[in-house]
Amino acid sequence: MIKADILNVMNRVRGASSLDAALLVDAAEVVRRVFPSVPVLSQATLEPVEAILHLIDLCLPGWSIQLTGKATEPNGHWRCSLRETRGSDEIDLVGLGAGKVVALALLEALLNVAQQKARG
DSSP, X not given: OHHHHHHHHHHHHHHOSSOOHHHXXXXXXXXXXXXXXXXXXXXXXXXXXXXXXXXXXXXXXXXXXXXXXXXXXXXXXXXXXXXXXXXXTEEEEEEEEEESSHHHHHHHHHHHHHHHHOOO
């Protein structure tokens, strides 16, 4: 059930052109089911990129964030990877995301990791 809920939110993220407060709150709710340390977010939260980076920091401390893309108005082409590294070349989990804006790419990558870690 959790994986289906995460996939539902991921599909909303993929269809979005920007990250609004309602989508951010819904995403934080499903992420909290996998990572209980995530606080409840209100509609009047931080700026979207700042909020997602804060969620990544809470859920995946010490992970590497790689962000690449082209900043073109109105829709960029952003890609994000989140990597858990242990040792030199050993990678346990990778979260990948893409989006028209940085916040969407970051959020999809976080949801991707949450889906991999979720049970059921």
